[in-house]
Amino acid sequence: xxxxxxxxxxxxxxxxxxxxxxxxxxxxxxxxxxxxxxxxxxxxxxxxxxxxxxxxxxxxxxxxxxxxxxxxxxxxxxxxxxxxxxxxxxxxxxxxxxxxxxxxxxxxxxxxxxxxxxxxxxxxxxxxxxxxxxxxxxxxxxxxxxxxxxxxxxxxxxxxxxxxxxxxxxxxxxxxxxxxxxxxxxxxxxxxxxxxxxxxxxxxxxxxxxxxxxxxxxxxxxxxxxxxxxxxxxxxxxxxxxxxxxxxxxxxxxxxxxxxxxxxxxxxxxxxxxxxxxxxxxxxxxxxxxxxxxxxxxxxxxxxxxxxxxxxxxxxxxxxxxxxxxxxxxxxxxxxxxxxxxxxxxxxxxxxxxxxxxxxxxxxxxxxxxxxxxxxx
Amino acid sequence: xxxxxxxxxxxxxxxxxxxxxxxxxxxxxxxxxxxxxxxxxxxxxxxxxxxxxxxxxxxxxxxxxxxxxxxxxxxxxxxxxxxxxxxxxxxxxxxxxxxxxxxxxxxxxxxxxxxxxxxxxxxxxxxxxxxxxxxxxxxxxxxxxxxxxxxxxxxxxxxxxxxxxxxxxxxxxxxxxxxxxxxxxxxxxxxxxxxxxxxxxxxxxxxxxxxxxxxxxxxxxxxxxxxxxxxxxxxxxxxxxxxxxxxxxxxxxxxxxxxxxxxxxxxxxxxxxxxxxxxxxxxxxxxxxxxxxxxxxxxxxxxxxxxxxxxxxxxxxxxxxxxxxxxxxxxxxxxxxxxxxxxxxxxxxxxxx
Numbered sequence: 001x002x003x004x005x006x007x008x009x010x011x012x013x014x015x016x017x018x019x020x021x022x023x024x025x026x027x028x029x030x031x032x033x034x035x036x037x038x039x040x041x042x043x044x045x046x047x048x049x050x051x052x053x054x055x056x057x058x059x060x061x062x063x064x065x066x067x068x069x070x071x072x073x074x075x076x077x078x079x080x081x082x083x084x085x086x087x088x089x090x091x092x093x094x095x096x097x098x099x100x101x102x103x104x105x106x107x108x109x110x111x112x113x114x115x116x117x118x119x120x121x122x123x124x125x126x127x128x129x130x131x132x133x134x135x136x137x138x139x140x141x142x143x144x145x146x147x148x149x150x151x152x153x154x155x156x157x158x159x160x161x162x163x164x165x166x167x168x169x170x171x172x173x174x175x176x177x178x179x180x181x182x183x184x185x186x187x188x189x190x191x192x193x194x195x196x197x198x199x200x201x202x203x204x205x206x207x208x209x210x211x212x213x214x215x216x217x218x219x220x221x222x223x224x225x226x227x228x229x230x231x232x233x234x235x236x237x238x239x240x241x242x243x244x245x246x247x248x249x250x251x252x253x254x255x256x257x258x259x260x261x262x263x264x265x266x267x268x269x270x271x272x273x274x275x276x277x278x279x280x281x282x283x284x285x286x287x288x289x290x291x292x293x294x295x296x297x298x299x300x301x302x303x304x305x306x307x308x309x310x311x312x313x314x315x316x317x318x319x320x321x322x323x324x325x326x327x328x329x330x331x332x333x334x335x336x337x338x339x340x341x342x343x344x345x346x347x348x349x350x351x352x353x354x355x356x357x358x359x360x361x362x363x364x365x366x367x368x369x370x371x372x373x374x375x376x377x
Numbered sequence: 378x379x380x381x382x383x384x385x386x387x388x389x390x391x392x393x394x395x396x397x398x399x400x401x402x403x404x405x406x407x408x409x410x411x412x413x414x415x416x417x418x419x420x421x422x423x424x425x426x427x428x429x430x431x432x433x434x435x436x437x438x439x440x441x442x443x444x445x446x447x448x449x450x451x452x453x454x455x456x457x458x459x460x461x462x463x464x465x466x467x468x469x470x471x472x473x474x475x476x477x478x479x480x481x482x483x484x485x486x487x488x489x490x491x492x493x494x495x496x497x498x499x500x501x502x503x504x505x506x507x508x509x510x511x512x513x514x515x516x517x518x519x520x521x522x523x524x525x526x527x528x529x530x531x532x533x534x535x536x537x538x539x540x541x542x543x544x545x546x547x548x549x550x551x552x553x554x555x556x557x558x559x560x561x562x563x564x565x566x567x568x569x570x571x572x573x574x575x576x577x578x579x580x581x582x583x584x585x586x587x588x589x590x591x592x593x594x595x596x597x598x599x600x601x602x603x604x605x606x607x608x609x610x611x612x613x614x615x616x617x618x619x620x621x622x623x624x625x626x627x628x629x630x631x632x633x634x635x636x637x638x639x640x641x642x643x644x645x646x647x648x649x650x651x652x653x654x655x656x657x658x659x660x661x662x663x664x665x666x667x668x669x670x671x672x673x674x675x676x677x678x679x680x681x682x683x684x685x686x687x688x689x690x691x692x693x694x695x696x697x698x699x700x701x702x703x704x705x706x707x708x709x710x711x712x713x714x715x716x717x718x719x720x721x722x723x724x725x726x727x728x729x730x
Contacts, residue, residue, distance in 0.1 A: 076637055191576045192583075225594030226572040226587075227536040231543065234637040235597045238630045239574065242590035246573035253583045273625030280671075281586055281619055281664040288429050288694060289582040316625060317632040319649075319680060326674050327625065346636060 027109065027363065029350045030371035032311045033215070033268050033339035034104070034113040034153075036146055039095045041120055043145065047137030052130060062126045064221035072219075073233035077345040085343035093343035097149055104342045105152055108350055111368060112377055113342075114154050114181055115142055116215050116268065121158055123186055124218040131160035136170055139180075147179040154375070156184035156213065164200040171201070175208035181375045182211045182266065186218030187240070187247050194247075194254030202260045211309070211374060213266040214247060216240040244270030245278050248308065252282060255295035257303035264374060266309045269341060273316035276330035279304050305332060309374060311339035312366065313348040321355035328358075328366075336366045337374070378457075378699050380687065383715035384726065385462040387563075387616045387659040387688035388453065390494055391425065392468045392486065393444040401488035406481045418469035418482065422534075422565035422588075427581055432694040443692040446497045453691045454500060457701065461719075461726065462691070463529060464503040465563055465616060466490055471509050471534045472567045479508035483518050487528075495527045502726070504532035504561045512548040519549070523556040529725045530559045530614060535591045536566035542595075542602030550608045557724040559612040559657075562595055564588050589622040596648075596656065597630055603643040605655050612722055613656050617690055619664045624678035627652055653681050657722050659688035660714060662695040663703045672705035686722060687715040 038044060045053055065072040077083060085093035085103065094100060104110065122134020135158035142155035157174045159167035174180045183205055191197060193214065205212045217240065223229045224239035244267050251257065251265065282300035290296065296303075310331060318324050328336060338354075341347050350367060358366070371377070392398060395417055399407055409415065423430050431442035435452050443449060453462060468486050473479040486506045495501050505528050507515035515531075522528040531553050539545055541562065553560055566588070571577045578584050592615055605611060631649045638644060644651075665675045679685075689701055702711055720726055 076639075187575065189575045192573055192578055193575065195579065220575050222571045222574055222576055224574045225536075225540065225598075226566055226570050226591045227541070227594055227598075228539045228570055230540050230594065230598055230601070232601045232637075232640050234630075234633050234640055235540070235594070235601050237637070238597050238626075238633050239590075239594055241626075241629055242593045243574035245590050246575060246578070246587045249583055249587050250573070250575070250578060253578075253580055253586075271625070271629055273628065274622065277619075277621035277625060277664070278586075278589075280621055280666055281589065283666075284662065284664050285429065285582050285586050289427065289580075289585070291428075292580050292582055314629070314632065316628055318624070318628050318678065323624075323678055326678070330671075330674075 027350060027367055028111045029108060029338050030368040030377065031110050031113040031340045031342070032266065032337040032371055033313060033341050034115055035094050035118055035342065035344060036100070036115050036142070037092055037094045037117065037119060038141070039091045044120070044137045044141055047140045048133060052133045055130060061120055061122065063124050063219040064126060065219050073236045075233060075345070080345055081343045082345055082347055097146065101150060105150070108340065110152055112152050112154055112371070114156060115146060116156055116184055116213070117142060117158065118215070118217065123158060123161070124188070128160055128163040128166070132163060132166040132170070135160055139170070139174060143179055154181035155179050156182050157210070158184050159201065161185045161198065161201060162190055164198055167201045168204045171204040171208065171210070175210060182213045185212065185214045187214050187216050187243050187270070188218035188220040190220050192246060192250030194250030194252070194256050196254070199256070199259070202256060202263055205263045206260050211264040211266055213268055215268040216244060216270050241270045241274060245274055248275070248278060248304065249282060252300040252303050253293055253296070255293070257307045258295055258297060261307070264307055264309060266311065266337065268311045268339065269313060271314055271316055272310040272312060272331050272336060273327045275304070275310060276327065305335070309335050309337055309370070311337045312353070313339040313341045314346045315348050315353045321357055324355040325357050333362045333365050334370055337371050338367045378702060380701065380715055381458040383457070383459040383687045384719035385453070385459040385689050385691070386614065386686040386719055387465055387661070388449065388462045388691040389443055389693065390449070390464050390466050390490065391441070391443045392466065392489065393441065398482070398485045398489055401485040401492070402481060406478070406485070418473060420467050420469040420472065420565055421568060422584070423467055424581065429585065429694055431692045435692045446494050449691065450498060453689060456699065457689065459500070461500055461502055464490055464494055464501055465532050465561060466503070466506055467563065467565055468506070470506050471537060473510070476508055476511040476514060479510050480514040480518065483508045484521070487518070487522055491525070491527070502527050502529045504528070504530040505558070506532050507549065509533050509537050509546070509549070512546055515549050516552045519552040519556065519558065526725050526729060529723045530561045532561045532563060534565040534567055535562050535588060535595055535618070536570070536572065538567065538569045540594060540598035542598030542600070542604055544602070547604070547607065550604060550611050554608045554611045559614050559722055561614045561616050562592070564617040566591070589619050592618045593622065593626045596626070596652065600644060600648045600651050601641050603641070605651055606643050606645065611655065614659065614686065614722060615656060616659045616688070617662065617693070618658055619662055620658055620660070620685065621664050621675055623658065624680070653683065656684070657686050657718065658684055659686050659690070661688050661690040661701065665703065667704065669705040672703060682710050682713050683718055683721070685714045686719050
């Protein structure tokens with residue numbers, strides 16, 4: 001889905017008179033959210049033991065939800081994908097390297113893309129040992145099928161985050177390989193991500209200078225809202241953004257940022273508009289209730305401003321482009337990372353998703369320079 | 378700053394003890410309190426001793442606050458001079474697992490409010506406490522009080538067993554719409570589910586802060602299920618919800634609706650429009666920074682002067698001194714928030730002030 005705000009110029013009064021981006025369609029990007037997948041799960045077989053391969057054949061993946069296949073809430077489109085992203089041979093969106101290069105990497109001038117394999121990844125399975133085996137397989141597969149075949153593609157270290165010990169082992173195994181740019185978690189974990197059981201992952205991230213990326217989704221087994229299970233995909237997908245807000249609150253209030261001041265966190269695909277309001281709310285109530293969290297030395301917003309990066313997709317869509325720039329300023333132009341979410345249906349096109357009125361420097365910062373610094377590319 | 382003539386849409390009488398309620402329970406439940414040793418149903422979302430739950434000067438020697446009408450007269454009415462204050466009693470009725478016990482305590486709380494507060498102070502109004510656990514019993518409770526115009530809305534917590542849009546709850550909305558009672562969705566959880574999508578938070582401050590996510594979920598739920606197509610006159614008041622989360626949530630949800638409306642074809646207009654017509658938010662805690670530039674942005678992003686309702690959140694400690702109204706609000710906006718918006722939201726206030 002692309003932004004409509006650019007088409008609303010007749011209603012916009014606060015935009016500057018002159019266009020500020022000469023050739024937006026040729027702006028290269030570092031895409032912080034690209035989702036590769038397998039053509040068939042057989043691609044992972046070489047990386048799995050007989051036991052785990054048979055487990056997949058017999059039971060499939062077993063996240064904490066009710067259906068053997070698919071999602072608890074059917075998506076908006078097959079495989080939640082752009083309808084034009086299926087390969088010429090009918091292969092799944094994001095599974096064919098040559099087609100992906102042509103349809104995505106070349107078409108949008110992608111300088112680098114951060115890979116976030118979501119399915120099948122094995123993350124958030126009911127059996128953490130299976131997750132450990134699967135994420136290691138998927139990490140190998142990211143190298144062999146993608147990163148080693150196109151230098152624009154950067155792998156993520158998927159970890160079995162509910163088993164921090166095995167997560168650390170996987171990070172240690174991969175950290176020396178510059179093909180990996182970040183550690184990747186999902187947001188809906190079994191406990192809020194600030195809790196101490198997850199801290200070994202952050203210690204490993206600190207040791208190796210790796211950012212910790214947290215992509216929406218995962219099935220904790222808990223409802224997406226504190227009031228129970230919604231009925232509609234519309235509610236669920238909106239709820240993922242709310243779930244990110246709880247994750248951010250947990251990280252800051254547990255003192256993760258205080259304890260690991262050099263670790264950068266990235267929230268992916270939860271939108272960013274909510275971050276300013278959450279920061280204000282955290283500061284307001286922390287000021288009254290701070291005796292409960294004496295490990296915090298500064299207002300929560302200060303930690304967030306320094307250590308949290310956030311991706312742009314799905315781009316917030318206020319009623320005017322000026323308000324979108326307000327949100328970007330509130331979050332910080334140096335903390336926003338452009339993301340397309342290719343090949344998913346709610347993809348953001350870099351030439352169309354950004355609001356008019358950004359300076360060329362701001363546009364470059366969001367589209368590539370912030371990520372270049374963060375990932376030391 | 379005094380607010381003479383204002384309608385304060387969120388104040389909280391505290392039930393002092395189980396003994397205060399016992400006289401208002403039916404004989405069977407009076408006996409059960411005694412035989413089973415039921416000590417209290419104080420609401421976990423509002424531990425009284427937490428700093429946020431009472432301003433220091435409003436606490437007695439034991440730290441308790443807002444337990445009698447004399448205190449609200451002195452501490453709230455004498456200080457700000459509102460014309461009306463609406464009592465939202467947060468006693469833990471919605472937490473009770475036995476729906477018949479919940480119904481009995483809902484009735485007792487409403488009787489207690491009527492006798493100990495409304496009868497003694499004509500400037501007070503109240504929300505009807507209902508057993509949300511059982512909509513049939515909740516409707517009975519609404520009907521019990523509907524003839525008493527001092528009850529002006531129906532109170533539910535923002536986190537219960539099921540999302541509020543689900544048709545399970547619709548009998549409550551049918552009765553509320555019939556009697557001109559807005560649904561007041563107040564901060565607080567029945568703790569049937571973890572407060573976050575990733576389980577239980579560690580700290581009270583965390584629990585409190587993340588409740589805005591439940592307000593987002595309930596707003597999405599009520600709209601997605603077509604509650605306002607079914608009950609076009611129904612109004613929803615989000616109370617103690619915070620304010621600044623609303624614009625970006627609405628933009629995101631409206632964008633989602635544009636992409637996904639095939640799923641909810643009965644939602645025939647943008648959630649943004651539906652919220653502006655049907656939802657109102659109480660002012661405190663106003664969670665924007667004090668910087669007037671940011672306050673102006675928040676008001677611009679809200680996009681409507683009709684949304685906010687004056688509230689002190691008495692006795693909760695949400696602001697210091699007398700400055701209940703945040704700096705940067707125009708005179709005209711203040712007037713709307715204090716009087717016009719509440720009158721338009723609570724039809725049963727009409728003609729009574």
